[in-house]
Amino acid sequence: MPRIIGDGGEGPLLFSERPDWADVTPIPQHEGYNPIAPIFYAPEYKDATDYFRGIVKTNEKSQRVLELTETVIRMNPAHYSAWQYRYHTLLAINASLDTELKLMDILAIQFLKTYQVWHHRRLILTALHSSSPPLSDPSASPSEPPPLDTTPKDFKAAQIELAFISRVLMTDAKNYHTWSYRQWLLAFFDDARLWEGEMSFVERLLEEDVRNNSAWHHRFFVVFGREQLPGDESRESVLKRELAYTKDQIALAPNNPSAWNYLRGILERTKTPFSNLRTFVEPYTKTRSSEEPKEDVLDLENPAPSSTAELPCVAALEFLADIYEDESENKENAIEIWKTLANERDTMRKKYWEYRIKELLENA
Amino acid sequence: MVDLAAHNLRPTPTDGFPSPTSDLQIQTENILKARHPSIPSDSGTSGVLQRNSHLQFLLRNLIQGFPARYTSQDASQPWLIFWTLQGFSVLGVSLDERNKKRAVETLLGLQHPQGGFCGGPGQAPHLLPTYAAICAFAIAGGTGEDGGWEKIDREGMYNFFMSLKQPDGSFLVSYDAEVDVRGIYCLLAAATLLNIVTPELVAGTPEFLASCQTYEGGFGSASFPGWALNDDPTPGEPLIDPTSLRPSLGEAHGGYTFCAFASWVLLLPYINNYPTYRPSYPKPSINMKSLLRWLTLMQGTEIELGGFKGRTNKLVDGCYSWWVGGAVGIVEGLLASDGKQSSHVPKAEAEKNEPEEAWDDVDDSLYNRQALQEYILYAGQHPAGGLVDKPPKNADAYHTLYDLSGLSAAQHRVIPNESRKKELLACWTEEELSKDKIEPLRQELFAFALSWLEEEGTSKFTGSNRVNATHPLFNLTVTHSEAMMAHFYNRKVPSRYKASK
Numbered sequence: 032m033p034r035i036i037g038d039g040g041e042g043p044l045l046f047s048e049r050p051d052w053a054d055v056t057p058i059p060q061h062e063g064y065n066p067i068a069p070i071f072y073a074p075e076y077k078d079a080t081d082y083f084r085g086i087v088k089t090n091e092k093s094q095r096v097l098e099l100t101e102t103v104i105r106m107n108p109a110h111y112s113a114w115q116y117r118y119h120t121l122l123a124i125n126a127s128l129d130t131e132l133k134l135m136d137i138l139a140i141q142f143l144k145t146y147q148v149w150h151h152r153r154l155i156l157t158a159l160h161s162s163s164p165p166l167s168d169p170s171a172s173p174s175e176p177p178p179l180d181t182t183p184k185d186f187k188a189a190q191i192e193l194a195f196i197s198r199v200l201m202t203d204a205k206n207y208h209t210w211s212y213r214q215w216l217l218a219f220f221d222d223a224r225l226w227e228g229e230m231s232f233v234e235r236l237l238e239e240d241v242r243n244n245s246a247w248h249h250r251f252f253v254v255f256g257r258e259q260l261p262g263d264e265s266r267e268s269v270l271k272r273e274l275a276y277t278k279d280q281i282a283l284a285p286n287n288p289s290a291w292n293y294l295r296g297i298l299e300r301t302k303t304p305f306s307n308l309r310t311f312v313e314p315y316t317k318t319r320s321s322e323e324p325k326e327d328v329l330d331l332e333n334p335a336p337s338s339t340a341e342l343p344c345v346a347a348l349e350f351l352a353d354i355y356e357d358e359s360e361n362k363e364n365a366i367e368i369w370k371t372l373a374n375e376r377d378t379m380r381k382k383y384w385e386y387r388i389k390e391l392l393e394n395a
Numbered sequence: 396m397v398d399l400a401a402h403n404l405r406p407t408p409t410d411g412f413p414s415p416t417s418d419l420q421i422q423t424e425n426i427l428k429a430r431h432p433s434i435p436s437d438s439g440t441s442g443v444l445q446r447n448s449h450l451q452f453l454l455r456n457l458i459q460g461f462p463a464r465y466t467s468q469d470a471s472q473p474w475l476i477f478w479t480l481q482g483f484s485v486l487g488v489s490l491d492e493r494n495k496k497r498a499v500e501t502l503l504g505l506q507h508p509q510g511g512f513c514g515g516p517g518q519a520p521h522l523l524p525t526y527a528a529i530c531a532f533a534i535a536g537g538t539g540e541d542g543g544w545e546k547i548d549r550e551g552m553y554n555f556f557m558s559l560k561q562p563d564g565s566f567l568v569s570y571d572a573e574v575d576v577r578g579i580y581c582l583l584a585a586a587t588l589l590n591i592v593t594p595e596l597v598a599g600t601p602e603f604l605a606s607c608q609t610y611e612g613g614f615g616s617a618s619f620p621g622w623a624l625n626d627d628p629t630p631g632e633p634l635i636d637p638t639s640l641r642p643s644l645g646e647a648h649g650g651y652t653f654c655a656f657a658s659w660v661l662l663l664p665y666i667n668n669y670p671t672y673r674p675s676y677p678k679p680s681i682n683m684k685s686l687l688r689w690l691t692l693m694q695g696t697e698i699e700l701g702g703f704k705g706r707t708n709k710l711v712d713g714c715y716s717w718w719v720g721g722a723v724g725i726v727e728g729l730l731a732s733d734g735k736q737s738s739h740v741p742k743a744e745a746e747k748n749e750p751e752e753a754w755d756d757v758d759d760s761l762y763n764r765q766a767l768q769e770y771i772l773y774a775g776q777h778p779a780g781g782l783v784d785k786p787p788k789n790a791d792a793y794h795t796l797y798d799l800s801g802l803s804a805a806q807h808r809v810i811p812n813e814s815r816k817k818e819l820l821a822c823w824t825e826e827e828l829s830k831d832k833i834e835p836l837r838q839e840l841f842a843f844a845l846s847w848l849e850e851e852g853t854s855k856f857t858g859s860n861r862v863n864a865t866h867p868l869f870n871l872t873v874t875h876s877e878a879m880m881a882h883f884y885n886r887k888v889p890s891r892y893k894a895s896k
């Protein structure tokens with residue numbers, strides 16, 4: 032358990048040892064009963080949280096509360112009450128939110144996986160760029176709800192924020208909170224100049240790891256999650272571009288469920304029939320045979336599987352069966368593929384493929 | 396020398412194009428395949444549920460307490476209690492009266508004076524600990540002086556819930572905290588158990604849940620409301636136009652998917668019986684087909700012992716046995732109650748000489764229940780007691796419960812039972828139903844939630860590995876769910892043992 036980080040060599044004192052905290056009455060966690068399933072805290076943690084309960088009780092909001100909550104948070108970043116109280120204190124004493132954001136730069140990297148570091152960041156960002164800070168605690172807020180936000184959002188600040196998130200994603204490319212924060216940020220500021228850079232950002236990440244599903248989801252968010260398309264783009268050109276990109280990624284590494292899910296996603300979103308992709312998909316559903324002469328015809332619209340691809344690819348078989356399912360003359364072929372998947376290619380999902388067969392037969 | 400190909404232990408194809416994801420995947424497969432049931436192990440006990448050592452693990456945590464590394468769970472104290480108590484329930488063990496009393500006393504110390512439960516004494520109320528505390532009360536509490544149920548401040552809790560409600564039908568998990576579907580699940584499960592659901596509480600919530608479903612079929616953590624806010628809101632209704640774009644924040648994820656989907660199912664009586672908050676808005680819906688596809692796609696292959704992943708291209712992890720495996724179980728239940736999933740499934744191929752007679756086959760399953768049990772039994776158990784994410788990780792309280800609950804979900808088929816539902820609906824008289832306009836909603840919520848029963852003859856277990864069935868929507872035993880709901884809905888519930896015949 033880390034002790035309070037001091038900047039010099041001095042050993043940090045417990046709050047109970049500090050004269051400047053002598054006026055606060057610490058409140059122990061359990062009084063008058065013997066709790067079940069207790070945690071054995073380190074003395075530093077027990078000390079800090081006893082004082083935290085103390086100041087919550089007296090409703091103190093002051094500079095030293097910022098120090099106290101930081102101490103608690105550094106020992107347990109999931110202590111949501113310390114975060115909440117810290118936020119209310121920042122607002123109450125009109126503390127510098129820019130300073131707070133700098134501290135968050137450090138804590139976010141250190142406690143990447145906790146909800147609270149990212150949410151606190153979001154609160155601070157919102158407070159900095161809205162006419163009034165968000166506040167929902169009835170005991171902390173005025174009775175009137177905050178007015179609807181009408182201030183223009185600060186593009187520069189959002190840009191800096193995006194750069195920060197990019198750095199964090201370099202160390203943990205699939206961190207859920209980081210990604211959803213990035214998506215929130217883009218939508219919240221909703222500035223065309225911010226959205227613009229996102230495609231190349233996603234492509235850079237997918238170049239590093241074509242199987243990074245978080246990056247694929249982000250791509251979908253950027254392409255389809257926006258209220259408005261940039262002026263010069265039409266829905267058709269977007270679909271065309273997305274299909275081309277996704278096919279290329281599938282060709283590189285065909286057994287990549289992220290890319291196939293994305294392909295299905297864009298087709299469903301744009302109500303494009305799967306059968307439009309039959310020519311592309313078919314080569315991925317066949318076993319590579321050595322006798323077959325190597326075709327050198329380059330079809331840019333339908334890139335062939337790479338030479339090292341392991342074929343046939345389960346996701347392609349599934350895709351082809353979905354095409355067949357909707358074609359009255361091909362229903363038997365769909366069933367054949369599902370049988371192959373159930374018994375040979377994807378045996379773990381046998382039950383699911385059998386269910387698909389049954390569904391088709393019942394709806395026939 | 397074991398022939399891996401003979402056991403179908405094919406590594407996940409990397410297409411000669413490695414990336415960080417496939418590198419990590421291969422490393423994990425190498426660890427897991429050594430645990431495969433077909434590989435001889437030196438201990439000779441693998442594949443057997445180490446009931447005693449898990450009980451010891453739970454008991455040590457409950458009675459002696461948790462070591463200092465659990466300080467990270469200091470704001471999740473009701474969870475530590477729930478994980479442990481429900482672990483006992485799944486293992487078929489109940490607590491002695493003295494410790495039940497201690498548990499109730501501890502839980503009451505976590506209630507906030509203004510309603511809701513806190514992560515620890517003196518902390519702020521929060522939706523997640525509220526669910527955990529209510530479920531722990533269902534297990535250890537009861538009526539009467541020491542039972543604690545009458546001391547739950549339901550009115551305070553309802554007001555707390557309402558004060559967290561957002562214009563888009565979602566809820567903050569705590570004041571000035573995040574919105575996500577975990578919080579909504581926790582709120583709805585607690586509100587259903589305690590009989591405090593009202594149409595005002597949940598208006599707009601189904602639409603919000605639906606907006607969190609991603610293109611993959613699973614659900615993300617939340618959605619962005621900004622573009623869907625109505626300019627001319629009617630007082631008292633959600634301020635959102637559900638036909639507007641509300642993109643999901645975060646990719647499809649097993650934990651969020653369970654929470655969103657279980658919330659959706661808990662709300663079905665409301666969704667089916669109440670009009671949308673504006674007549675012009677369409678009924679909210681989710682895509683069950685893509686959900687089922689995504690859920691089953693999360694099951695790892697043979698080399699991963701059939702454990703579940705939480706996201707596409709991530710690693711298998713024991714806790715998703717419950718979050719994802721359990722969610723497939725809920726789909727099975729809905730299909731069965733729609734009459735869609737009949738008991739005669741044509742086999743893609745005749746089952747020839749099934750080697751393990753002990754695993755009797757359940758035709759109505761939509762995933763490989765046997766493999767999931769094997770993952771938990773062969774890879775999920777820590778030799779020193781407790782269960783894990785995956786080897787070589789340490790056991791912890793969270794994985795111990797969700798691995799065990801996943802094992803339970805894989806062993807039992809708990810689905811809505813029509814005749815049971817009729818019996819439960821009959822717990823209301825016409826007069827009671829007409830005296831309050833939301834009484835019919837309460838009746839439907841009660842009867843639907845408690846109609847989920849284990850289908851007879853579908854328990855899949857091998858002797859000593861059998862664990863108790865658990866309610867797919869609450870993760871409590873049906874007995875505990877029923878007792879608590881009977882109390883808070885003030886109904887005398889007819890015995891289950893004749894109903895299921």
Ligand SMILES: [Zn+2]
Nearest residue numbers: 712713714784
């Ligand atoms: Zn886990």
